[in-house]
Amino acid sequence: MSVTYLAIGWNRNKIFYDCVIAAAALLYVSLFIRFVPRAGDGPMIDEPIIRMRAYGSCAFLMLSAILCIGPLARLDARWLPLLYNRRHFGVLTCGVALLHAYHVLGWYFAYSPTDPFVALLSSNQSFARVAGFPFEWLGLFALAMLLVLAATSHDFWLSFLTPPLWKAIHMGVYAAYVAVIGHIALGSMLAARNGALAMIATLSVCAVVPLHLLAARKSLSGGLFRATAQRQGWIAIGDPQSFIEDRGTVIEIPGGERAAVFRHTGKLSAMANACAHQNGPLGEGRVYNGCVTCPWHGFEYRLEDGCAPAPFTEKLATYALRLENGVVWLDTAARPPGTRIEPLELPGDAA
Amino acid sequence: MNEPSFFVGYAASLPADTKSFLLKVAAGWVFLMGALALTLSVATDDPGDGHFAGDAVLTGLVTNAPYPVLFLPPDAGHPLGHAVLLAGDGKTGAQSQSLSLEGKRAKASGYMLKRGELDMLVLGAVSAEPAAEPSASFNPAPLGRWRVTGEICDGKCYTGGMRPGTGLAHKACANLCIAGGAPPVFVSAAPVEGSIFLLMAGPDGGPAPQGIADLAGLPVQVEGDIERRGDLLVLKADWARAKEE
Numbered sequence: 001m002s003v004t005y006l007a008i009g010w011n012r013n014k015i016f017y018d019c020v021i022a023a024a025a026l027l028y029v030s031l032f033i034r035f036v037p038r039a040g041d042g043p044m045i046d047e048p049i050i051r052m053r054a055y056g057s058c059a060f061l062m063l064s065a066i067l068c069i070g071p072l073a074r075l076d077a078r079w080l081p082l083l084y085n086r087r088h089f090g091v092l093t094c095g096v097a098l099l100h101a102y103h104v105l106g107w108y109f110a111y112s113p114t115d116p117f118v119a120l121l122s123s124n125q126s127f128a129r130v131a132g133f134p135f136e137w138l139g140l141f142a143l144a145m146l147l148v149l150a151a152t153s154h155d156f157w158l159s160f161l162t163p164p165l166w167k168a169i170h171m172g173v174y175a176a177y178v179a180v181i182g183h184i185a186l187g188s189m190l191a192a193r194n195g196a197l198a199m200i201a202t203l204s205v206c207a208v209v210p211l212h213l214l215a216a217r218k219s220l221s222g223g224l225f226r227a228t229a230q231r232q233g234w235i236a237i238g239d240p241q242s243f244i245e246d247r248g249t250v251i252e253i254p255g256g257e258r259a260a261v262f263r264h265t266g267k268l269s270a271m272a273n274a275c276a277h278q279n280g281p282l283g284e285g286r287v288y289n290g291c292v293t294c295p296w297h298g299f300e301y302r303l304e305d306g307c308a309p310a311p312f313t314e315k316l317a318t319y320a321l322r323l324e325n326g327v328v329w330l331d332t333a334a335r336p337p338g339t340r341i342e343p344l345e346l347p348g349d350a351a
Numbered sequence: 352m353n354e355p356s357f358f359v360g361y362a363a364s365l366p367a368d369t370k371s372f373l374l375k376v377a378a379g380w381v382f383l384m385g386a387l388a389l390t391l392s393v394a395t396d397d398p399g400d401g402h403f404a405g406d407a408v409l410t411g412l413v414t415n416a417p418y419p420v421l422f423l424p425p426d427a428g429h430p431l432g433h434a435v436l437l438a439g440d441g442k443t444g445a446q447s448q449s450l451s452l453e454g455k456r457a458k459a460s461g462y463m464l465k466r467g468e469l470d471m472l473v474l475g476a477v478s479a480e481p482a483a484e485p486s487a488s489f490n491p492a493p494l495g496r497w498r499v500t501g502e503i504c505d506g507k508c509y510t511g512g513m514r515p516g517t518g519l520a521h522k523a524c525a526n527l528c529i530a531g532g533a534p535p536v537f538v539s540a541a542p543v544e545g546s547i548f549l550l551m552a553g554p555d556g557g558p559a560p561q562g563i564a565d566l567a568g569l570p571v572q573v574e575g576d577i578e579r580r581g582d583l584l585v586l587k588a589d590w591a592r593a594k595e596e
């Protein structure tokens with residue numbers, strides 16, 4: 001785990017990224033509000049309703065984009081910088097969703113003797129219906145989820161909650177997405193006389209779902225090396241020449257684990273493939289300044305012992321390698337995280 | 352193999368190929384958001400012609416069953432007299448002000464909401480007004496038994512309190528208005544005796560039961576007795592037997 005938590009580090013790229021997502025959201029909301037058809041001297045529908053629709057649909061589109069970034073980054077590394085800054089996108093989306101909720105509460109649930117929050121939760125009890133279902137609950141669930149994700153987005157929480165738990169909580173973004181689809185389908189699409197929102201929601205699903213399937217297929221098959229032979233807990237992982245300098249190769253170990261083998265200055269080392277940060281695929285990373293660098297957020301690990309360089313304290317399991325008759329073998333028994341193993345010299349091949 | 356350069360998240364500088372790619376992505380995203388905003392915005396459904404129609408002072412006969420109504424005497428435009436639904440401010444009914452005036456002539460002021468032939472006065476003040484001449488009577492004229500299909504709406508949002516003031520997104524708000532005492536209106540899909548608005552009542556002519564909340568905002572079919580009071584149609588039905596269409 002990292003020993004220090006810095007305030008979010010800013011650099012020009014991140015500021016540019018934040019400006020782009022904020023500008024897109026601002027443009028969306030202002031165009032939406034400006035171009036609602038008018039009747040007589042004013043817009044055809046109430047101002048607060050225009051705003052709730054503008055903010056609500058904006059948050060939905062932003063959430064859709066956020067969900068696409070993960071698989072896009074797996075399919076094409078050029079998307080990775082967007083992945084790295086995705087938290088800012090998420091926090092902004094949560095803010096836009098809050099504005100949507102604010103206008104809903106301040107209009108549909110205001111001007112009544114009943115408290116707006118009580119009214120929100122109690123005025124529609126048709127839970128047994130499809131059309132007429134209190135779709136507000138779905139929106140509320142999604143908003144609560146986004147709030148939890150935004151509140152725990154800082155690395156402090158990642159460390160405090162431990163990466164597996166943090167990751168599990170943050171998978172809740174998919175539950176939020178499904179809830180939002182239900183929210184707009186039951187609250188708007190079902191009764192709309194025009195198909196614009198339905199079309200946009202369909203486009204969103206048609207981007208999010210296939211991208212995840214493609215990325216999953218790549219994770220399952222792409223670049224994965226399966227052992228060609230197995231003997232007493234060791235597996236043959238190929239010809240030394242098949243490993244590319246400063247690149248990783250993901251090795252599937254019988255039993256489901258994965259190791260990442262790297263070649264650096266002509267020597268091979270192996271460590272667990274799952275990054276200690278958020279299980280990023282280390283084998284898809286590279287050796288950078290003498291350290292394995294995770295492609296997701298740039299955590300680094302030393303080749304010889306799987307430890308993050310000081311002051312960081314992350315450690316990964318390491319694997320022993322040996323060369324036998326021109327074939328590289330990997331010991332499937334992982335060494336405890338941080339165990340030093342001398343990198344395997346490849347004969348006559350020092351870089 | 353010509354792979355894109357490797358980017359590490361915390362590095363301040365981006366490789367040139369990644370940078371130009373991301374600039375295109377950024378421009379594309381801003382453009383896409385703008386285009387989607389326009390697509391959705393111009394596709395806004397017309398919510399109907401409910402609207403605020405200014406302040407008014409009206410004098411007529413107050414009745415409270417099933418809901419507060421002010422009956423205005425016949426005039427050139429309304430040979431049968433004209434029924435104006437009453438509501439309180441916000442999501443409330445007018446009962447607290449109108450019950451004590453039952454059957455009396457009263458002068459009411461407030462602001463009007465109007466949708467087609469349906470008028471609502473949102474009460475500011477109301478007081479008894481001595482009758483100069485005997486009030487016209489608004490005895491109910493039965494129109495027989497009908498099966499009607501339509502939507503249960505709250506009369507206040509429907510007449511323009513909110514735009515749109517109908518439909519699924521508005522259901523919880525309609526329930527809140529009806530629970531607050533605003534008159535529920537059944538908006539029939541096909542005109543009944545020339546009108547598509549029917550003031551809803553229970554089978555005994557009293558207020559509609561709270562249970563109608565479950566069906567508000569949905570297409571509903573119901574059977575009941577319709578009667579005419581002035582130019583207002585009242586639908587007396589057993590709402591527990593109403594069905595979603």
Ligand code: FES
Pocket residue numbers: 275276277278279280281294295296297298299
């Ligand atoms: S998963 Fe975040 S750096 Fe590896």
